[in-house]
Amino acid sequence: MSGMSDAPEWRFELSRLDGAYAPATMRSYRADLDAFEAWCDVKGEIPFPATVAVVCSFIEDEGRTKAPSTVQRRLYAIRKMHRLLRMDDPTDDEEINLSLRRVKRRRSVRPKQAKGLTRQYLARFLAAQPDSPIGVRNRAMLALGYDLLIRRSELIALTTHDLEEACDGSYRVLIRRSKSDQFGEGRLAFTSPQTATLLRTWLAVRGPEIEWLFCPVYKNRPINRGLSTTTVKRLIKQSALRAGLSIAEVAEFSAHSLRVGAAQDLLYRGKDTTTIMRAGGWTSINVLARYLKKAEHNVWT
Template sequence: MDRKQMEDRWPVLGRHERAAEWLLVWVDLGRAPRTIDAYARGLAEYLQMCEQDGVDPVTATRAHIAAYVRELTSRPSRHGANVVSLDSAAGLANATLQQRLVPVRLFYDFLMEEGLRASNPVGRGRYTPGRRFGGQQRALVPRLSKLPWIPTEQQWLDVLAVAAREPVRNRVMLALAYDAGLRREELCSLRTDDLDPAHRTLRVRAETTKNRRERVVPYSAATSVVLSGYLAHRATISRARGPLFLSESRRNHAQPLTLWTWSKVVRRIAIAAGVQRFSTHTMRHLCLTDLGRV
């Protein structure tokens, strides 16, 4: 992404020289496109509020940041009348609030490094003396840690019943995602040379992981059988080494399967099984939960 593309998509960034400069630094550092998109979207939202209030973002104070947080927490909820808990009637979810504040905090870190500010109005929290284990950290917005959702045993069986009717590629992807606790990008980025069928392991390359750490993970004997069937089927699509999972559509035949296509597959399975909350990340949560029960 160059500056013109960025300003065409988020015009407000073009009106703030330092904001555009900060974002291009991340582009030059090779951050993932989705990371750049999230940073740009979050900072653009903050800059728009600054313009509405007549505030120069370079000299904004903690009071201005507090006003921004108040605005985020008081927005009408998209859930409308379907309010099921006290914190769902209005405002963004806690995790979304954290995501909105990250680019703003990083932007002010950049301004400090450039000598344009003495402090960061967002900050990273502080420790309150007098608490056990060195004190309790207080951030600008408290971070809530909620347990991940996992399906009940019956819901999982319903998903598996629907998945059993899926093409072999989709079945082996579900199986590997569960066995190895793979994230969506890790799964879709697997290559043929990442597999070690003799030891029933696969390599998750560092560049596809969230923490940029490579790992080798096992998969089950049952998954090995399905995988062998898929490899035979894949050979009818392409014999070339490279991405493990290939598209079979007429438009993108033999091209690497995209993240969005996989998300649509899982969404279709979830709807057919009547388990609306089931997603591509559910297999990872379920895998780790089941491992914890052993």
């Protein structure tokens, strides 16, 4: 049996979602559907429409090497494509749920939590930046990311128009779209005076002709384009190395560390869960609880 399908090209159908979902979501859909199509090609199966047995087999194969969260995300992508193609959805069958439960029981490992970039680390990372335009940018990015409890995709999406200077010299920042705010209602967040000073220094270096709040710097000159999300992760890792942390400790940091560390610091300062959720734009108490677990241990010990 050939792995080819008579269904319309799924990549064309997926393009119908452009603009309705975040770019990161679209990248995930493409990667997951590519993985499913490649698996079907190897197995000689038809991907669209897929049978319940094919999807179950794919889930359990993926579960041998992938985290349950990845397997579940792949399942969502298969479901979405069948609906876009107006085909019967095999993922509604109870056998699919049973296969997914087998995957989760076989790999019952808690998600790895990024190390929190708390205020203690932030001070060291800021001090470790080079005395150059890129160092000025890096200090502003790190401080702002911490103050706003912001995701990396939100941080690099900011523009000058999202800033409004307050009477005390700090900034009010409009985060226009986030993972939990797909329709762009936005949330307001605020900087400290210290972060505002770092931002003003960077804006003077960047100049008024660039709209992106943060941009690449090449040979000490700001370049008029946006940053990639990998820049944030690379900045945090490099800052940890410059600050003299061990290789093992550097590995514990990720692009999510700013958000995690700021949330943990709010707990250290006695803020309640509702306040922390509002500050970071969380809608799930379960997600926030993972961030705060290590901080709670430190508070009470």
